[in-house]
Amino acid sequence: ERVGVRYMSSNLKVYYIPLTTALTGKPVIFPAIFVSLPILRQIFIRERITIVHGHSAFSSLAHESLLHAKSMSIKTVFTDHSLFGFADTSSIITNKLLKLTLADTNHVICVSHTSRENTVLRAKLDP
Numbered sequence: 001e002r003v004g005v006r007y008m009s010s011n012l013k014v015y016y017i018p019l020t021t022a023l024t025g026k027p028v029i030f031p032a033i034f035v036s037l038p039i040l041r042q043i044f045i046r047e048r049i050t051i052v053h054g055h056s057a058f059s060s061l062a063h064e065s066l067l068h069a070k071s072m073s074i075k076t077v078f079t080d081h082s083l084f085g086f087a088d089t090s091s092i093i094t095n096k097l098l099k100l101t102l103a104d105t106n107h108v109i110c111v112s113h114t115s116r117e118n119t120v121l122r123a124k125l126d127p
Contacts, residue, residue: 015043017061020057036061042082054101055076056096057122063101070104078102079109095122 002016017039033066043049052069054062057080078101085091102108102123110116120127 013047015108030073036064037068038068040065041072044072044074049074051075051077054105056080057082057098062098066105076105077107077109078105079111080115081111083115083118084122086122091122098123 006016008014017036038042042096044052046074049069052074053077054066055078056062062078066078069076071095072086084094086095099122100117102119102125106122108119108125116127119125
């Protein structure tokens with residue numbers, strides 16, 4: 001288990017955040033919006049973060065980071081590559097979370113026109 005801060009060779013600072021995982025064949029991170037707030041807030045303030053980028057609709061940390069950043073008036077961007085469905089339980093829950101998160105996100109980037117159409121439908125956004 002890594003914890004703390006590591007510096008990559010390109011002077012990129014990497015934070016290892018202690019998150020609770022569940023082993024269901026592969027590690028799954030539980031969404032813990034209120035648990036992650038103190039850690040993310042401290043990082044955002046210490047590093048003077050001006051923009052937060054979330055990546056992947058199935059990333060709990062991406063959603064949490066975007067929500068906390070918006071609560072601190074930090075600009076947010078979300079990139080979506082996914083073409084997920086609408087009917088299965090996992091998609092329904094993810095789409096509801098995506099709708100909540102993207103409702104107040106500054107910019108959303110989709111990697112293709114098909115991805116854009118899918119994201120607009122899943123998150124109920126204005127194109």
